[in-house]
Amino acid sequence: MNEDKTLGSGTEKSEADLLRERLLRQTRHACEVMNPAEIAAADAFCEGYKTFLNQAKTEREAAAFLLARARALGFREFRPGDICRPGDKCYVNNRNKALILAVAGKEPAEAGLRLTAAHIDSPRLDLKPSPLYEDKALILGKTHYYGGIKKYQWAAIPLALHGVVVKKDGTIVPVSIGEDPADPKFCVTDLLPHLAAEQMKRTLDKGIQGEELNIIFGSRPILLDGKPEGFKLNILQILHERYGITEWDLLSAELEAVPAFPACDVGLDRGMIGAYGQDDRVCAYPCAEALFALEGVPDRTAVAVLADKEEIGSCGNTGLDTNFLLDFITDLVLGQGGNPRVALRNTKCLSADVNAAFDPTFPGVMEPQNAAYCNLGVVVTKYTGARGKSGTSDAGAEFFAWVRNLLDEAGVLWQAGELGKVDEGGGGTVAVDLAKLNLDVIDIGVPILSMHAPFELAAKLDIAMLEKACRAFYQS
Numbered sequence: 001m002n003e004d005k006t007l008g009s010g011t012e013k014s015e016a017d018l019l020r021e022r023l024l025r026q027t028r029h030a031c032e033v034m035n036p037a038e039i040a041a042a043d044a045f046c047e048g049y050k051t052f053l054n055q056a057k058t059e060r061e062a063a064a065f066l067l068a069r070a071r072a073l074g075f076r077e078f079r080p081g082d083i084c085r086p087g088d089k090c091y092v093n094n095r096n097k098a099l100i101l102a103v104a105g106k107e108p109a110e111a112g113l114r115l116t117a118a119h120i121d122s123p124r125l126d127l128k129p130s131p132l133y134e135d136k137a138l139i140l141g142k143t144h145y146y147g148g149i150k151k152y153q154w155a156a157i158p159l160a161l162h163g164v165v166v167k168k169d170g171t172i173v174p175v176s177i178g179e180d181p182a183d184p185k186f187c188v189t190d191l192l193p194h195l196a197a198e199q200m201k202r203t204l205d206k207g208i209q210g211e212e213l214n215i216i217f218g219s220r221p222i223l224l225d226g227k228p229e230g231f232k233l234n235i236l237q238i239l240h241e242r243y244g245i246t247e248w249d250l251l252s253a254e255l256e257a258v259p260a261f262p263a264c265d266v267g268l269d270r271g272m273i274g275a276y277g278q279d280d281r282v283c284a285y286p287c288a289e290a291l292f293a294l295e296g297v298p299d300r301t302a303v304a305v306l307a308d309k310e311e312i313g314s315c316g317n318t319g320l321d322t323n324f325l326l327d328f329i330t331d332l333v334l335g336q337g338g339n340p341r342v343a344l345r346n347t348k349c350l351s352a353d354v355n356a357a358f359d360p361t362f363p364g365v366m367e368p369q370n371a372a373y374c375n376l377g378v379v380v381t382k383y384t385g386a387r388g389k390s391g392t393s394d395a396g397a398e399f400f401a402w403v404r405n406l407l408d409e410a411g412v413l414w415q416a417g418e419l420g421k422v423d424e425g426g427g428g429t430v431a432v433d434l435a436k437l438n439l440d441v442i443d444i445g446v447p448i449l450s451m452h453a454p455f456e457l458a459a460k461l462d463i464a465m466l467e468k469a470c471r472a473f474y475q476s
């Protein structure tokens with residue numbers, strides 16, 4: 001802790017100062033409340049986080065990364081019928097795109113879990129099932145954007161292609177092109193300003209339109225007997241040589257175009273990280289790492305779920321609007337001879353997702369008194385939603401009080417924040433899906449600048465605070 005300059009200086013605090021201290025809610029910058037060693041430890045934690053960001057740009061890669069970590073730490077696959085005993089570590093791998101990690105507590109699971117939930121999918125450009133076409137001596141790939149993006153942000157930046165192609169015989173062919181500095185990259189083109197007079201009259205949301213998000217795949221024809229014999233054929237020939245796939249195989253593929261640049265520090269003081277996909281890896285990583293870092297056996301069973309499909313409404317069998325988490329909890333509790341419904345009612349959950357940080361360049365969309373700010377710690381969000389709180393899980397005051405007490409006791413710097421001005425827009429998190437299970441849930445996360453842009457910013461000290469918050473929660 002920093003030296004309190006008002007103590008030991010011989011000057012008495014005024015009555016007004018004492019009253020302010022006692023009654024007013026004060027916010028403090030993380031640099032004020034963390035000592036140099038804590039700041040250095042937070043920065044070191046974020047180096048690991050950057051590695052994760054660079055190696056896990058898709059939900060599949062994030063699941064694989066965290067699954068490998070879990071296995072190395074002794075986590076075993078959980079199967080229905082298994083009996084989890086105190087200290088047992090287990091995981092569920094849902095179709096390689098979502099994960100559940102758990103450490104069994106001293107108390108039976110029926111006494112309630114300590115559950116964190118984050119998501120590992122991010123907005124991006126998915127290749128359409130039939131993507132490739134040639135036009136005027138160029139080969140392009142059609143895309144269908146995934147999640148809420150400002151489409152114009154995705155033109156004229158280097159893109160990498162990640163994902164899988166699954167052949168008819170079931171063989172999974174992993175694809176990653178554009179991350180190695182020697183790799184070729186991909187790109188959506190934009191119009192030169194000289195000829196953009198009409199384009200510039202479009203509204204910003206139509207600056208680049210969905211069917212203009214076409215990726216450059218190549219520019220040379222295949223030469224057979226010295227003669228050019230087709231551009232698209234050349235690309236398919238290269239793909240076939242490298243991956244053994246044909247155009248048919250692209251139908252059963254999940255190929256995602258994501259920004260090709262790596263995570264980096266931002267600002268001369270290196271206080272922030274800039275990277276693609278921090279929503280919501282910035283919460284998924286601390287949730288998982290805090291679980292991995294647990295020492296001894298926690299009182300309650302600690303669980304982290306890392307889900308897919310949040311950015312499109314958590315639908316689909318790897319999203320949280322489906323039963324995979326409920327099935328796990330049911331099997332876990334039944335295995336111990338308990339009642340799953342009782343377990344759910346006793347469960348406390350942190351829905352770990354990002355919130356918008358106040359951006360001084362765009363102050364008009366925020367209500368400053370209820371906004372979140374970078375470096376003021378983790379942001380606890382009672383409700384999200386739109387307009388009159390539509391589509392939100394509005395956490396109960398009782399549970400908020402419980403979380404406040406937990407964070408204060410653990411020395412976690414935290415702030416309260418809404419998403420923005422009431423009528424400005426809105427958003428949601430998986431808290432709604434979790435609340436359906438009849439458990440207590442509240443949103444907690446890291447404030448982000450440029451959310452959903454190809455390059456999002458987060459403050460390192462907030463990220464480390466979230467890890468600390470998760471650790472305290474698992475041990476509560």
Ligand SMILES: [Zn+2]
Binds near residue numbers: 279311452
């Ligand atoms: Zn998001």
